[in-house]
Amino acid sequence: MFQYEFMTNAFAAAGIVAVVSGVSGYFLVMRGQTFAGHALSHIGFAGATGAGLIGLAPLWGLVGFTLAAGIAMGLLSERISNRDVAIGVVLALSLGFGLLFLHYYTSFATQATALLFGNVLAVDHATIATLAALGAVTLVALAAIMRPLIFASLQPELAEAKGVSLRFISTAFLGIVALAVSACAQIVGVLMVFTLMVGPAAAAQRVTCGLWAGLMLSAALALAEAWLGIVIAYHTDWPVSFCIAALSALCYFAALAMPHARPAHSH
């Protein structure tokens, strides 16, 4: 299947996105902000369709909207970005706006399915280059703030006392997640970013409670699910996003069912 260029492109794009999603998703799960990540992708849908309406590339609308929303959520403090109800309302509103923009820009409607559910088999070289740039920025930024991010996520009160700015960390982190979501949405679509951002990370955290082990496993699982998903799709003609979603769910539930090793109590 590698003789087809669309297949090698798909593998390259999915590979980049999977690693970025697995790594940033790990922290999303650790901070209990998965719902915020989901909302960002929906806001991105409104951005992408809105960009189409004014004649811009949807990807830039996606990046711009998610980034602005991520930074706003971070600035409004952790308390608000963890508020499920507020996030749910914004999420629904964003989808609504996306629909409105589509309504006025009907020729764009064919792309709507690709935006919502992804279309990895249609990526070209330019998209791969953009994804690689997005991914590099995401990983470098994450590496730069990783240490205080972990501290602030695990022990916010103490981190604050040690001089870590919780607001800066949460804003920077949601900005990074926004970029990761934008990249991820290119592959599996805005509705299904959970499959690569949350599924592998949550499964990894069930299996190991070591930090680096979890991070690596999360990235590896995401990569395996994405590539295997494409292979299955190639042989069955099922949509790629479905295959990835199915593998992601399978991995997560397998990890849940696995009895994790737990040393006996000493007392």
Add this chain to the structure above:
Amino acid sequence: MNVIELDRATLQIGGRAVLKDVSFAIEPGEFIGVLGPNGAGKTTLMRAILGLLPPSAGRLTVFGHAPRCGDASIGYLPQLRTVLPDLRVRGLDYIASSMHGERWGLPSLSAANRAKIEATLDAVGARDLANRALSDMSGGERQRLLLAQALIGEPKLLLLDEPLISLDARHQEVVIDVIRQVCRERRITVLFSAHELNQLLGAIDRVLYLGNGQAVLGRVDDVVTAPVLSRLYGTEIEVLRAGGHIFVLSRGRDVERADHMHDHGHDHGHAH
């Protein structure tokens, strides 16, 4: 030189004075029990000492200068401890995250730091927690993990905000003993907030009683008296001493126990 000195300091939150015009000085190596009813300002005082809340009037100095945020010589065990219910991170990584956690870049754990963490976990009888996920620990186990963390890094001042919460009687004693011991051996100054005085009686050097915007620091016999506490609680207080125990009563009810029950709405039944 005094470790902590307040000179007519006022601490305000949201325009309301929590402590007003208070003055006291704590000397090196002292073990201070911090007591007072809910909302008296125990946590607020500790946050001020950490440099998170500058006094709105008066002076507050720590080690002779204005408190600096992120001072490595202060160990802190916060009262408000957010633990996500699903946090599957092992104890070792949890503590490691706090070691120079304010620095940029990737996290790393040197062999020396790892040994330090393990030795401290041993000291509080929590060695087995290093490899268990936080979400699998009981409240008391988490508490011991946090205590170990506060002791790491050779602090010269320990701020422990209600370290006895959710510990059973035996572990409460262990915690008090461990802290008493490190406090003596390393001449660390300790502020230890609690809701019950009696367990601390044998360990503390002096007591800092907060209430009604005021603070009184002194020996237990001088501070825990009917006139002083009546002033701090703003109501008629009776103090009874019997068999080495002190009972602080308000209209015949034990205020400490009432406070305590208030703190854990769910475990009223447990006896001390």
